[in-house]
Amino acid sequence: MxxxxxxxxxxxVAAFCAYRAMISKHLLPSALYLACVSALVSVTLYMLGAYExxxxxxxxxxGLVTVLLVYALxxxxxxxxxxxxxxxxxxxxxxxxxxxxxxxxxxxxxVAQPAAGGEVLLADILWKHRALDVWVQVALIFSGVMGVxxxxxxxxxxxxxxxxxxxxxxxIEIEQEMHA
Amino acid sequence: xxxxxLNVVLFGVVLLLAVGFYGLLITRNLVxxxxxxxxxxxxxxxxxxxxxxxxxxxxxxxxxxxTVIVADTVVAVVALALAVQVxxxxxxxxxxxxxxxxx
Numbered sequence: 701m702x703x704x705x706x707x708x709x710x711x712x713v714a715a716f717c718a719y720r721a722m723i724s725k726h727l728l729p730s731a732l733y734l735a736c737v738s739a740l741v742s743v744t745l746y747m748l749g750a751y752e753x754x755x756x757x758x759x760x761x762x763g764l765v766t767v768l769l770v771y772a773l774x775x776x777x778x779x780x781x782x783x784x785x786x787x788x789x790x791x792x793x794x795x796x797x798x799x800x801x802x803x804x805x806x807x808x809x810x811v812a813q814p815a816a817g818g819e820v821l822l823a824d825i826l827w828k829h830r831a832l833d834v835w836v837q838v839a840l841i842f843s844g845v846m847g848v849x850x851x852x853x854x855x856x857x858x859x860x861x862x863x864x865x866x867x868x869x870x871x872i873e874i875e876q877e878m879h880a
Numbered sequence: 881x882x883x884x885x886l887n888v889v890l891f892g893v894v895l896l897l898a899v900g901f902y903g904l905l906i907t908r909n910l911v912x913x914x915x916x917x918x919x920x921x922x923x924x925x926x927x928x929x930x931x932x933x934x935x936x937x938x939x940x941x942x943x944x945x946x947t948v949i950v951a952d953t954v955v956a957v958v959a960l961a962l963a964v965q966v967x968x969x970x971x972x973x974x975x976x977x978x979x980x981x982x983x
Contacts, residue, residue, distance in 0.1 A: 704888050711892025715899055718919045722903035727911055734915055737896075741922045744889060750929040753942045753949070757925060760953050765918060772911065772960040776967045785906035786976065792905040800898040807894075810886040813936040825939040826946070833943060837950045844954040850961040 707744065714740040727776075731769040738762035752822050768848075889930055896923035910963040910973040914956055921952040 714737050721733035738761030745754035785792065826834060900920035907913050925945045932941015963973060970978050 703885050704883060707885050707888040707892065711889065711895060714892065714922075715895040718896055718899040718903075721915055721919065722899065722907065722912070727909075727915075730912060730915055734918055737919060737922060741896075741926055744892070744926060745929055748885075748889065748929055748933055749938055750932070750942050750945070753925065753929060753945045756946055756949055757922075760949055761918070761922065765953060765956055768957060768960055769911070769915070772964055775964050776911065776973070785908065787905050789906060792902055795905065796898050796902045799901060800894050803897060804890070804894045807890055808887060810890055810930070810934050811884075813934065820937070820939045822939045822942045822946075825943045830940075830943050830947075833947045837947060840950050840954045844957045847954065847957040847961045850958075850965070 735766040914959045
């Protein structure tokens with residue numbers, strides 16, 4: 701019973717934080733609420749027995765993504781307000797409610813089944829049965845690095861452009877002096 | 881009514897999905913859309929681990945969840961890079977103003 705209470709508490713607080721992240725006017729509190737959601741989800745994953753994914757979720761979801769969001773906000777500026785929605789809110793609530801009921805109806809009830817051939821380690825599955833996933837992850841991480849370079853690229857180019865413009869101006873001045 | 885931990889977490893997954901879908905429908909800010917997608921993916925990760933636990937093959941659920949986390953992070957990075965570039969060029973993050981499609 702107490703285990704159910706802990707799961708319920710974690711899920712409700714995570715949903716509340718997700719809602720706050722969505723309706724918050726400023727983007728920085730939204731990013732922090734998202735980090736809270738990630739931390740709560742990782743605790744839930746840990747309690748479910750998925751220790752490795754819990755650690756990955758905590759380090760990547762609550763750490764890396766939050767840092768990236770805060771960096772992007774420092775570049776963009778936090779004076780951005782979310783305008784009113786295009787879709788009327790009652791219609792959105794109705795659509796979401798119907799979707800949630802259908803998903804819940806399809807999945808409920810869940811009953812845990814024992815492992816058929818004993819518990820298999822994550823490392824065995826990842827390296828032996830799903831090695832392609834590992835290669836896809838490597839390719840994705842490479843794409844992510846390229847994305848970060850894209851995020852930083854214009855800042856690095858700006859001083860070069862200014863320098864080249866200054867050089868051109870100096871060259872024109874020298875040419876004019878020579879003609880004079 | 882069956883009330884065991886798996887069904888309570890299933891309730892949490894549906895709740896997070898509902899919040900994420902609602903956010904996706906009402907949000908017009910590009911950065912906030914990235915944020916809402918993150919919420920949706922967290923619900924999906926939880927659902928994958930739950931499915932692994934339900935079927936008695938938690939390792940498989942974990943391996944797929946790890947792949948989804950990596951893919952989601954890369955999507956967030958690329959989307960944020962695009963949002964920064966859009967903000968620099970268009971001066972706004974409102975998707976209604978950015979769109980040049982008319983009809």
